[in-house]
Each structure stands twice: as C-alpha cells, then as structure tokens.
Amino acid sequence: MAESPITPRAKDFATWYQDVVLQGDMAEPAEIVKGCMVIKPNGYAVWEVLQRELDQRFKATGHQNVYLPLLIPESFLKKEAEHVEGFAPELAVVTIAGGKKLEEPYVIRPTSETIVGHFFSKWIQSYRDLPMLINQWANVLRWELRTRMFLRTTEFLWQEGHTAHSSHEEALEEVVRMLHVYGDVAENVMAMPVIRGVKSRAEKFAGALQSYSIEAMMQNGLALQAGTSHDLGQNFGKAFDVQFQSKEGKLEYVWQTSWGVSTRLIGGLIMTHSDDKGLVLPPKVAPRKGVIVPIYRKEEERGPVMEAAEKLALSIGAHVDRRDGQTPGAKFFHWERQGVPVVIEIGPRDLAAGNVVLKRRDTGTKEVIPQDTLVAKFNETLDAMQTDLFAKARQRLADNTVTANSLEEVRAILDDVTAEKGGGKFVMAHLKDDPANDAMLKEFRATVRNIPLEDHYDGPGKCILTGEKVPQRVVIAKAY
RNA sequence: CGGGGCGUAGCGCAGCCCGGUAGCGCACCUGCCUUGGGCGCAGGGGGUCGCGUGUUCGAAUCACGCCGCCCCGACCA
Incomplete structure (x- = not known):
C-alpha cells in the first residue's frame, strides 16, 4: 500500500491512531458495510497470537471450546428483563429468510448468554454435570452509533466464556480467576498494565449481579475497558430454567458467569505502545519478531549477502526482506511502520567484519554485534524490549493517576480533557457505588471505570458527593 | 441521531466559487542506473469525478435527494 506520513500524537491523537492502524496495515474500514472493518493479515496475525495465549490459559483452567448459533430467537432476549433492556438498542434483527417473513424474527447475537441459558438447561441435570465450563470464539454484532477500528465496530471478534456452578462462591471464584487470566495476558503478553476491579452498578453488564473489568490507560490518558468478567448470579438460570439436582436431592438454579475479551485488545495494544513513527508491537505479540534487511551495492555482493x-534468518526465525528494487532505506521505513521489534541489517561491510547491525523498534537504538552472538543478542533484545515497554506503560499509568477529594477537584482534573488534546487522567476518589452518583459524572463526560481490587490509594473515606463513608477510592476517567 | 469536515486513478490531493469533456505527486509497468534510513533518469498504463434525479446545447463543477467515511456529542466491548 502507499505509505503516507503519520499524524503526530500531539497534533491529533484520533487521527494518529487511524494512521498507525492503516500504515501498519492492520485493518481498514469496510466502507461498503457501515461501521465494520476488514482485519488485514497483519492485524489478524496479532489476533491469532492473542487467541493462542488466551486459549491456552482457558484450557489450563478447565474450559472447552464450543460453537453456538449466530442467530438467536428474538423471544430469548426478552426472557431476562435487564438484559433485553440493555441490548435492545443495538440489535440487528432478521425478519425475512428464504424469501419469506419469519414467524419469529432472529436477532444476530450481540452476546450469547440467552442461547447458552437454553442449552445449559438441556445439558445440566445434576450437580455431577457441574461446573460446566465452556468458551466460544465468535463474532458478535452490536449496532453502534459511532465506530473506531478495533475499539468499537459494529461487528467484532471476541471470545465469550460461559460457566455454570453449583454455588455462588464457586461462581465468584471463577469470575475472579478469569479476570486475572485477562490481567495476566494484558500485562505479561501485551505489556499493557491494567487495573483489575469491580464495575460500578451503573456500568455493570445488563443482567449481571456484578461485573469485573480490567482497565488500561491509553497514551492520551483515556481509559479502555480491556476485558470483563461477570457474576450472573441465578438471573439467567431462572430465566432459562437451568436447574440441577443437588447432592441432597434438591432442585436448585445454577450460578452462572460469563467473561470476554475482544479484538478491542488490539486497539489497546496500539494506543499503549505505538509512537509517531507508527506501530510498536511488544515482542510477545509480534507475529514477526525480526526482519532481516540485506544490503548490497554491486551484483557480486548480492550472493554472499x-x-x-x-x-542468520534461519537461526533466529526471522523473515528476510528479499524484495528487489526496493532500497534498504525504504525497507527500514516499511518495517518500522509494521511494528517489527527488531530489524537486522547485513551488508558487505558486516560480512567482511563478521558483524550484523541490530535495531530495536521502541528505542531506535542500533547495535553492531558479531554474527555468532546474534541468537543470544536477538533474544536478549526482545526480552529487554518486552520488559521496557511494560515498565514504560506502567510508569505512564502511575504518572497520570491522581487523587481527588472533592467533586471540584475531579472536575478541575477532567474538565478540559478531550481525546484530541490528550492529557487525560485516572482520578482516584471516594465515591459511593450508586447510579445516581455515576450520573453526576456525566457532566464532564467521565465515568467510574472500576473499583480496584488492589487498594491503590488509601482506605475508607467520605464520598465526594454524599459524604457517606465508603471503603475505598474508585477510578474515575474518560473512556473509549 | 444532532453538529462539523470529506468523497476526483491503488494512496494523497488540485480543479468546483466563475459549467466546455480531467490534472499533479507517490505507487504501478518497461528499460537503464542505483542500493548502509523513503535512489535517479527516460518512456508507459490506469479514472462512467460516491450514487441517483433534475437544470442546461453541454455537469467533476449548479440544485435536490440518497449512500459512505472521518472528527466532535448523546449510546456502548
């Protein structure tokens, strides 16, 4: 594709993001389908890495994959009152099929809790069938008013785990366990620090008792909900009659959970690490960790180089940029924009000296090293880059997290923040978990992101709105 | 859905106000030459000007309608 300049972050963060996605050849707007995107090979490869990392962890915690229908009978949605209310505005409905009007329309799944409820009720009879631990990799569709590639599109790819348990305690353990799986992948694979916490009542999933989330901070200080895990209680169990016979012979409703992360993670990844030169991918998610750019001047140099x-490529599993008629310079720019962690140059001079040149994407540092140390140095550089990217992101999170002790302070911090200007903050304040309080924050377009599990900033205090005593501070921020 | 911007070659744009049959840069193709951070020269191919209707002898250009994309808001993973 044609490669154009990338708008600097400081000038226009939203345009920068788009430029990085486009120039990194990650995705493009579907254009002929409203609100949808095409995930291109480079973007999909990152998704595959994330899928693999997540799937491994799901399996390790006892889950199995299934696939459920894309179409859901409309009546299913209505069985859980809060659920239908939450999703109704973003549903797409199929009313005609096979040339005939359907007796009962189907909705295209916005999520699968209802259809899972139906099948759980078929599959579960006894406590011996529990816990039931399933996951599905699928696409879902939500009619969004405003879309941004990866962050919010009408159709997106995700994973949704659904589990059923015999007790609330066990279900809650599951909810928290999966939240920590997400946190682990975010931090240790994506190098994206997150705050694990409980969603406020106003922000919880429609139909859940309680929702948990991991929240990341983007380079402009805006929050991104990067994953959610829900305690569904017995709400869907009751709506879909998912009962089991206990050891004691009593019929009881199951306790369910659901949890998901989506291709949105890729958006978070981009807005956490990338720079004005383009995409920066942490080594662990980079489909191509190294690329070798050969340099030769004369035809007789070409062969040996x-x-x-x-x-060398074979020894480190790197890709060789064999394209002819492209100068090395052009190739360097190309791979830089693709976020490749390490680019290795080798030319006649290196050949003569037995060296190679190693360039690290995030710092831009170039190092000349003996060829026989390449394997070690390459791996060492990847490790260092992974570690440094995380440290840098964590520092940014710390630097942009502040405390506030009154609504006025919160306002002063968040009032003038827009995605364009950047400079967003996470504000830690005492706030009672009451939807009325969340509503007060709308005035400056901020929301309660979550109530951290780790007590980041002191303990109990007085709610900045009502003065009531609350156990801890919550994260207030503007979000995507 | 409200406000703003945009839609002309694969990409980025000019032309539109003042209607006369489409141009520039990059990319692409051929040849030569080059290659350690976006090589150069010469030649060449490619566009029913987002879609529709209307006004006109004539529409990329004017009018109306529609569609899509981007930004800002309301809604949201």
Whole structure:
C-alpha cells in the first residue's frame, strides 16, 4: 500500500491512531458495510497470537471450546428483563429468510448468554454435570452509533466464556480467576498494565449481579475497558430454567458467569505502545519478531549477502526482506511502520567484519554485534524490549493517576480533557457505588471505570458527593 | 441521531466559487542506473469525478435527494 506520513500524537491523537492502524496495515474500514472493518493479515496475525495465549490459559483452567448459533430467537432476549433492556438498542434483527417473513424474527447475537441459558438447561441435570465450563470464539454484532477500528465496530471478534456452578462462591471464584487470566495476558503478553476491579452498578453488564473489568490507560490518558468478567448470579438460570439436582436431592438454579475479551485488545495494544513513527508491537505479540534487511551495492555482493542473511534468518526465525528494487532505506521505513521489534541489517561491510547491525523498534537504538552472538543478542533484545515497554506503560499509568477529594477537584482534573488534546487522567476518589452518583459524572463526560481490587490509594473515606463513608477510592476517567 | 469536515486513478490531493469533456505527486509497468534510513533518469498504463434525479446545447463543477467515511456529542466491548 502507499505509505503516507503519520499524524503526530500531539497534533491529533484520533487521527494518529487511524494512521498507525492503516500504515501498519492492520485493518481498514469496510466502507461498503457501515461501521465494520476488514482485519488485514497483519492485524489478524496479532489476533491469532492473542487467541493462542488466551486459549491456552482457558484450557489450563478447565474450559472447552464450543460453537453456538449466530442467530438467536428474538423471544430469548426478552426472557431476562435487564438484559433485553440493555441490548435492545443495538440489535440487528432478521425478519425475512428464504424469501419469506419469519414467524419469529432472529436477532444476530450481540452476546450469547440467552442461547447458552437454553442449552445449559438441556445439558445440566445434576450437580455431577457441574461446573460446566465452556468458551466460544465468535463474532458478535452490536449496532453502534459511532465506530473506531478495533475499539468499537459494529461487528467484532471476541471470545465469550460461559460457566455454570453449583454455588455462588464457586461462581465468584471463577469470575475472579478469569479476570486475572485477562490481567495476566494484558500485562505479561501485551505489556499493557491494567487495573483489575469491580464495575460500578451503573456500568455493570445488563443482567449481571456484578461485573469485573480490567482497565488500561491509553497514551492520551483515556481509559479502555480491556476485558470483563461477570457474576450472573441465578438471573439467567431462572430465566432459562437451568436447574440441577443437588447432592441432597434438591432442585436448585445454577450460578452462572460469563467473561470476554475482544479484538478491542488490539486497539489497546496500539494506543499503549505505538509512537509517531507508527506501530510498536511488544515482542510477545509480534507475529514477526525480526526482519532481516540485506544490503548490497554491486551484483557480486548480492550472493554472499543473501546467503548470510538467509542463514542468520534461519537461526533466529526471522523473515528476510528479499524484495528487489526496493532500497534498504525504504525497507527500514516499511518495517518500522509494521511494528517489527527488531530489524537486522547485513551488508558487505558486516560480512567482511563478521558483524550484523541490530535495531530495536521502541528505542531506535542500533547495535553492531558479531554474527555468532546474534541468537543470544536477538533474544536478549526482545526480552529487554518486552520488559521496557511494560515498565514504560506502567510508569505512564502511575504518572497520570491522581487523587481527588472533592467533586471540584475531579472536575478541575477532567474538565478540559478531550481525546484530541490528550492529557487525560485516572482520578482516584471516594465515591459511593450508586447510579445516581455515576450520573453526576456525566457532566464532564467521565465515568467510574472500576473499583480496584488492589487498594491503590488509601482506605475508607467520605464520598465526594454524599459524604457517606465508603471503603475505598474508585477510578474515575474518560473512556473509549 | 444532532453538529462539523470529506468523497476526483491503488494512496494523497488540485480543479468546483466563475459549467466546455480531467490534472499533479507517490505507487504501478518497461528499460537503464542505483542500493548502509523513503535512489535517479527516460518512456508507459490506469479514472462512467460516491450514487441517483433534475437544470442546461453541454455537469467533476449548479440544485435536490440518497449512500459512505472521518472528527466532535448523546449510546456502548
């Protein structure tokens, strides 16, 4: 594709984000389908890495994958009052199929709790069938008013775990366990620090007793909900009659959970690490960790250089940029924009000296090293970059998290923040968990992101709105 | 859905106000030459000007309608 300049973050953060996605060849707007995007090979490869990392962890915690229908009978949605109310505005409905009007319309799944409820009721009879631990990798569709690639599109890819348990305690353990799986992948794979916490009542999932989330901070200080895990209580169990016979022989409703992360993670990844030169991918999610750019001047140099390049590539599993007619300079720019962690140059001079040149994407540092140390140095550089990216992001989170002890302070901090200007903050304040209080924050377009599990900033205090004593501070921020 | 911007070659744009049959840069193709951070020169291919209707002898250009994209808000993973 044609490669244009990237708008600097400081000038226009939203445009910068778009430029990075486009220039990194991650995705593009579907254009012919409103609100949808095409995830291109580079973007999909990152998704595959995330899928693999997550799926491994799901399996390790006892879950199995299934696939459920895309179409859900409309009546299903209505069985859980709060659920239908929450999703009704964003549903797409199929009313005609096979040339005939359907007796009962289907909705295209916005999520699968209802259809899971139906099948759980078929599959579960006894406590021996519990816990039931399933997950599905799927697409879902929500008619969004405003879309941004990866962050919010009408159709997106995600994973939704659904589990049923015999007790609330066990279900809650599951909810928290999966929240920590998400936190682990976010921090240790994506190098994206997150705050694990409980959603406020106003922000919880429609139909859940309680929702948990991991919240990340983007480079402009805005929050991104990067994953959610819900305690569904017995709400869907009751709506879909999911009962089991206990050891004691009593019929009881199951306790369910659901949890999900989506392709939105890729948006978070981009807005956490990338810079004005383009995409920056932490080594652990980079589909291509290293690329070798061969350099030769004369035709007789070409053979030996290519040979050395191929051999080195094999030793570290790197890709050789064999394209002819492209100058090395053009190739460097190309791979830089693709976020490749390490680019290795090898030319006649290196060949003569037995060296290679190693360039690290995030710091831009170049190092000349002996060829026989490449494997070690390459891996070491990847590790260092992974560690440094996380440290840098964590520092940014710390630097932009502040405390406030009154509504006025919160306002002063958040009032003038927009996505364009950047400079958003996470404000830690005491606030009672009451939807009426969340509503007060709307005035400056902020929301309660979550109530952290780890007590980041002191203990109990007085609610900045009502003066009531509350156990801890909550995270207030503007969000995507 | 409200406000703003935009839609002309694969990409970025000019032309539109003042109607006369489409141009520039990059990319692409051919040849030569080059290659350690976006090589150069020469030649060449490619567009029913987002869609529709209307006004006109004639519409990229004017009018009306529609569609899509981006930004800002309300809604949301």
